[in-house]
Amino acid sequence: MDLLIQVSYYAAAFLFIMGLKRMSSPVTAASGIKWAGAGMVVATVITFAYPDLHNYFLMTTAIFIGGVLAWWTGKKVAMTDMPQMIALYNGMGGGSAAAISAVELASGVNHGPVITTLAVLGGIIGSVSFSGSLIAFGKLQGLIKGSFRFSGQNLVNIAMLAVIGLLGLLIVAGDGGGFGVFLLFVLALVLGVTMTVPIGGADMPVVISLYNALTGLAVAFEGFVLNNAAMIIAGTVVGSAGSLLTQLMAKAMNRSLGNVLFSGFGDTEAVATEGDQGVMKPIDANDVGIMMAFAEKVLIVPGYGMAVAQAQHKVWELCQLLIDRGVKVKFAIHPVAGRMPGHMNVLLAEAGVPYDLIYDEDEINAEFETTDVALVIGANDVVNPVARTDPASPIFGMPILNADKARNCIVVKRGQGAGFSGIQNALFFLDNTRMLYGDGQAMASELIQAVKSL
Amino acid sequence: MIELSGFAALYIFMLAAFTGYEVIAKVPAILHTPLMSGSNFVHGIVVVGAMVALGHADTFLTQLVGFIGVILGAGNAVGGYVVTERMLEMFKASGDKN
Numbered sequence: 297m298d299l300l301i302q303v304s305y306y307a308a309a310f311l312f313i314m315g316l317k318r319m320s321s322p323v324t325a326a327s328g329i330k331w332a333g334a335g336m337v338v339a340t341v342i343t344f345a346y347p348d349l350h351n352y353f354l355m356t357t358a359i360f361i362g363g364v365l366a367w368w369t370g371k372k373v374a375m376t377d378m379p380q381m382i383a384l385y386n387g388m389g390g391g392s393a394a395a396i397s398a399v400e401l402a403s404g405v406n407h408g409p410v411i412t413t414l415a416v417l418g419g420i421i422g423s424v425s426f427s428g429s430l431i432a433f434g435k436l437q438g439l440i441k442g443s444f445r446f447s448g449q450n451l452v453n454i455a456m457l458a459v460i461g462l463l464g465l466l467i468v469a470g471d472g473g474g475f476g477v478f479l480l481f482v483l484a485l486v487l488g489v490t491m492t493v494p495i496g497g498a499d500m501p502v503v504i505s506l507y508n509a510l511t512g513l514a515v516a517f518e519g520f521v522l523n524n525a526a527m528i529i530a531g532t533v534v535g536s537a538g539s540l541l542t543q544l545m546a547k548a549m550n551r552s553l554g555n556v557l558f559s560g561f562g563d564t565e566a567v568a569t570e571g572d573q574g575v576m577k578p579i580d581a582n583d584v585g586i587m588m589a590f591a592e593k594v595l596i597v598p599g600y601g602m603a604v605a606q607a608q609h610k611v612w613e614l615c616q617l618l619i620d621r622g623v624k625v626k627f628a629i630h631p632v633a634g635r636m637p638g639h640m641n642v643l644l645a646e647a648g649v650p651y652d653l654i655y656d657e658d659e660i661n662a663e664f665e666t667t668d669v670a671l672v673i674g675a676n677d678v679v680n681p682v683a684r685t686d687p688a689s690p691i692f693g694m695p696i697l698n699a700d701k702a703r704n705c706i707v708v709k710r711g712q713g714a715g716f717s718g719i720q721n722a723l724f725f726l727d728n729t730r731m732l733y734g735d736g737q738a739m740a741s742e743l744i745q746a747v748k749s750l
Numbered sequence: 751m752i753e754l755s756g757f758a759a760l761y762i763f764m765l766a767a768f769t770g771y772e773v774i775a776k777v778p779a780i781l782h783t784p785l786m787s788g789s790n791f792v793h794g795i796v797v798v799g800a801m802v803a804l805g806h807a808d809t810f811l812t813q814l815v816g817f818i819g820v821i822l823g824a825g826n827a828v829g830g831y832v833v834t835e836r837m838l839e840m841f842k843a844s845g846d847k848n
Contacts, residue, residue, distance in 0.1 A: 320777040322841050326839055359824045375837075379783070392800045519799065544779075
């Protein structure tokens with residue numbers, strides 16, 4: 297039986313790595329998750345055959361409760377709400393790792409200093425990831441509004457971390473006692489909250505990705521405690537892959553990780569520079585329709601605003617009409633379009649846009665100069681040319697899409713206000729820019745009518 | 751069970767860390783969200799550990815904590831799988847039938 301268990305865990309680890317590998321290319325991605333899923337089933341089923349276990353009834357009940365709840369919520373959630381759901385499921389994993397640590401530390405079995413240290417570390421990291429992810433979920437879901445900040449907050453967090461570290465040392469030395477273990481977990485849970493609460497909504501994706509990596513690490517540490525190779529390998533792979541993903545995301549948003557965690561720009565109400573930048577020139581949908589229908593090349597620049605207006609289906613319908621007329625249509629996606637990197641691709645895929653029409657910023661940016669019409673819909677900061685030109689701007693240096701370089705730039709926008717970050721957009725005032733005022737979905741429908749009536 | 755102790759464990763840790771890095775290193779930005787979700791699913795393996803911890807628990811308190819641990823772990827695994835699969839199912843190339 298021992299051998300069968302080992303073989304199963306070995307197979308699970310292999311399936312996880314192969315699954316992740318396949319998930320890293322759009323062609324094989326859909327099968328990747330199935331490989332990883334098969335690994336999970338194999339590992340879970342064989343664990344029932346583990347020697348010297350009891351409480352099978354509790355085990356089965358718990359798997360049933362957790363599984364059904366997660367299945368139901370996962371099937372129901374809208375694609376726009378995906379980031380917070382990922383945060384929620386990730387927090388559950390962190391909580392689970394913390395629970396393992398708590399049971400092992402409370403069992404009174406002396407594991408020796410190395411294993412106890414790993415159990416303590418996994419418990420701390422798992423707890424921080426659990427409560428922090430729940431806060432991230434609450435913020436993105438709109439349950440927690442605003443960010444609570446007071447001066448010296450970082451100092452309080454560091455002090456708390458120091459106390460947690462001391463408690464951890466006491467536990468490893470064998471002097472912690474039941475109350476010490478209890479206090480360690482309470483403090484770690486509080487730390488997760490106080491670390492996450494000051495961080496603004498715009499930075500949340502980076503934070504979620506960080507907690508994802510941390511949960512992986514906690515799982516790996518608990519794997520050492522339980523002598524379980526599948527947990528060690530899966531946890532470590534996720535820990536390092538997640539760290540890399542966090543860095544890639546932070547870079548795409550032009551933020552350093554330290555900046556995200558300790559400064560809280562994410563929702564500063566940057567005072568819009570109200571300087572006289574000229575006037576915004578409006579245009580109506582009929583003219584835009586004609587312009588697009590007779591263009592050679594059209595680039596669509598979608599932002600989260602498009603998804604909020606549920607306009608992606610209409611936009612794709614419009615693009616299909618244009619493609620039928622022989623217009624070359626491509627989608628230009630900024631790395632942070634949507635609520636996290638790659639989120640916009642998911643939303644477009646949901647509307648049926650094939651992924652080979654969708655281009656990353658560095659693939660497409662050179663093409664704007666040869667583009668007849670750039671249609672900016674629901675995007676704002678990611679097309680703001682001040683990021684290239686004005687060193688005083690908070691977004692200076694952020695990579696942007698060069699929509700301003702297209703021959704004609706059409707911006708679909710509800711009104712004249714500034715964007716998510718509160719920064720005035722210089723693109724709106726350029727000579728080659730026209731503003732199409734209105735709701736994204738309504739305007740897309742009008743454009744469809746305009747093109748159809750030609 | 752084979753003991754994964756001392757340097758053998760450290761070697762596994764190092765190699766797995768490099769594996770994770772290499773697997774993700776060349777991934778296009780379009781897959782960042784599903785991939786984060788996918789890696790979130792993979793650490794759902796924690797459910798296995800929570801099952802073992804619950805299986806060893808013999809007091810009411812440890813049974814309770816272990817029980818919650820298994821619920822949370824199962825939620826991580828199942829929820830992570832469902833949302834990842836839903837997202838990846840939608841990625842289609844122009845040639846594919848819809």
